[in-house]
Amino acid sequence: MIDQKSFSAPLLSWFADQARDLPWRRNYDPYQVWISEVMLQQTQMDRVLGYFQRWIARFPDVQALASAREDAILASWEGLGYYTRARNLHRAARYVVERLGGELPQEHASWLALPGVGPYTAAAVCAIAFNQPHAVVDANVGRVFARVFDLDTPVKERTARDFIAEHALRLTPPGQARHFSQALMELGALVCLPRRPRCSFCPLHDLCEARRLDIVLERPVPAKAVTYIPIDVATGVLMAGGLIYIQKRPTTGVWAGLWEFPGGTIEGAETPEQTLIREYMEETGFRIDNLRKLAVIRHGYTKYRVALHCFCCHLPDNTPQTPPILTAAQEFRWVSPKELDHFAFPAGHRKLIDQTFAGGGFCTE
Structure with missing residues (x-):
């Protein structure tokens, strides 16, 4: 079994050198982290950056978002799709202002109580904004783990999801949840790519079972095709x-x-x-x-x-x-x-x- 240090040390060193300069990483403001995580769900990073900057200029904090008209929020969101995300942000902001005195919570359970906030978003905000140990597993992280551990089931199936979440948490070094969770996502986004993985640049190269077996492109195992x-x-x-x-x-x-x-x-x-x-x-x-x-x-x-x-x-x-x-x-x-x-x-x-x-x-x- 891969131990924490052999996994996290090269990953964190790589992230320190290669991390992208993203606006929400500059001060890890919880509101900005929250907005970024919701925008990044089902949307590519290059599209999100412009939307994020315009959003923060128009709705700089949770109070501004809570007091905004829905039409203004939807207009600012237009082009990102999945408009339920924008409506849920609005509902959650109102909840925070009306019931929590305008202060975003720090506890994972309190985030889950906000309208529209699910386990992934709650874990991401708590780990990235507050440096708390939570498993943050998006598609990029799922792909990294599927290759490193040679998972032979689709990553969205229950057994694979549980395995990834358990090991992501186990491998998180104490006090490093913020950088560790982002490093995993960054690795999947920049190096452990779906079709053209850059294995020679990967800090986990020597630990990767799929690379050792020469089946990197066969992991993750594809899910059942969608019929359109x-x-x-x-x-x-x-x-x-x-x-x-x-x-x-x-x-x-x-x-x-x-x-x-x-x-x-x-x-x-x-x-x-x-x-x-x-x-x-x-x-x-x-x-x-x-x-x-x-x-x-x-x-x-x-x-x-x-x-x-x-x-x-x-x-x-x-x-x-x-x-x-x-x-x-x-x-x-x-x-x-x-x-x-x-x-x-x-x-x-x-x-x-x-x-x-x-x-x-x-x-x-």
Whole structure:
């Protein structure tokens, strides 16, 4: 069995030399560590850095976050996806301000009591911000352990997860949880890469069982492949009097609270145009005409792969008006093209905005 010193000493020495200069590492402020960890879930580091800096500039502490409007938070999060993360940050910040006097907790159990905070985030904040001994196991750490210990089951299976958590904690040197946990994640991110591992640069080279057996690329064992579901959706940018109609999705369900252009799934033998006319009538009561195809935008979320058929459309009298009904939204607005940047949209609709208004393919009256 690998002992603590032989594992941690070369790893910590490597981290001291190779650690990236990340903004939340400069003072290990608990709020900043918390925000960074939530942003980094299911998002690459290079994308997170810009978002993190803009977020901290706008919401510098838990009080600022708690007092912010949800629309402002979602707009700042737009592009990171998985908007539940942003909503949970908001809910947790309010909880801290209203129930904990505005002070972020230091205890692992208290972090778990915050809305939306799970075992990984609680462990990461306690280890990194407060230097407490907790096993911080993300995908990078799972890959390192799968190779070093030659784990022959997918890392997300219970036996592998328990093994990794147990050994990550066992190998953490006293008083070094902050650097040890980050070193493991950094090693997986920079050296122990999924497809092109840089084994000759690895401080754990001599300990790695997968390297010894020459099966590095066979670890981790892949999980069962996900089956994706293709769907075709139609959506339309409705113009009237130089303004654009947008509506805010309900508070629950997919993309809750985000703004959108109306539309829906193409049913049966419908054409995309027929779908859009039907959806506008069902959702708003508007009769639209003069449809013009803009683009087909492809994007994915969860298990779906979406072909988004996008149109420009108009009201017959070219006058912005209140929709007769509002069945699929909680709120609507007529806005100028420039104002679209102030609202948070799902990724597919933001791509449509970028292509239509920034790329020159303008809707015309």
